[in-house]
């Protein structure tokens with residue numbers, strides 16, 4: 001008799017629930033931090049031609065040399081720093097965890113933070129240590145330093161700006177953490193396009209700092225491209241775990257083409273930042289809502305006065321608007337929801353549906 005899955009699969013995997021992506025067909029999709037804008041038609045024509053001519057019968061360049069050179073330039077990677085590409089930055093998180101997963105090694109992050117940090121710690125058999133943020137979602141530096149002394153983490157992940165809270169942590173606090181860490185600190189700048197701060201220029205200063213970026217949030221989520229920058233001594237080791245051909249030829253060609261028109265994504269990010277300010281203000285003007293400051297392309301808010309996040313989420317969904325309900329995911333996120341900044345028209349639809357969901361409550 002063959003064994004059942006529960007006799008062979010690791011118990012911590014059996015205990016996981018899979019990362020849930022809700023169906024969104026026909027919905028106003030404001031749940032996943034995507035850029036709502038498409039590329040200009042002439043650029044799409046150029047991409048169509050590139051795709052038509054791409055030798056998809058051949059394996060792609062395993063080193064993506066041409067794309068890497070373009071990224072070095074576009075992202076201002078400091079001289080002397082190496083870069084590694086991933087199938088999204090999710091894959092890079094996994095490569096890092098695989099490399100550092102010595103028996104008993106710990107992966108640390110703050111909470112609430114990006115859920116994949118914890119999930120990937122589990123995938124790779126690392127001990128996970130999460131340090132709660134302050135109730136205003138600022139970094140509790142003393143608590144992190146105490147947890148570092150206790151757990152001696154091999155890797156610490158810090159998202160800057162943080163997801164799902166949207167704020168930038170205090171940079172001096174992060175520097176103290178990097179100085180105190182016995183292992184590497186990965187600063188995850190997934191939302192860099194919408195923030196005016198980065199650790200990129202300090203990369204060479206710290207022997208244990210790695211910096212991660214992705215093109216997903218700034219407009220190329222469907223292509224799956226993430227990047228890690230850091231000192232060659234770390235990157236040479238991590239490269240050994242990168243599966244050959246992890247970045248496909250269409251991703252290589254199209255990303256490089258879009259980077260040649262770098263102003264397009266910059267202009268879209270600028271439009272999203274303007275809309276973010278408008279939306280934050282309109283949200284804050286609604287009764288019974290607490291809006292948190294954001295440096296990302298999404299807004300975290302809390303409902304109160306008799307509304308529950310679950311009800312608001314369901315009522316929006318019934319009106320064809322999909323956002324993210326965070327209630328229940330962490331005690332600090334009680335009655336919190338997260339909405340991605342969409343087009344002006346999508347944002348207005350969201351705000352009207354939100355207001356209507358409150359009126360509904362009063363009847």
Ligand SMILES: *Cc1c(COP(=O)(O)O)cnc(C)c1O
Nearest residue numbers: 088089090114159163190214216
């Ligand atoms: C979205 C996100 C990622 C993952 O992005 P990819 O699409 O896998 O590149 C990584 N970190 C944070 C903080 C994110 O919010």
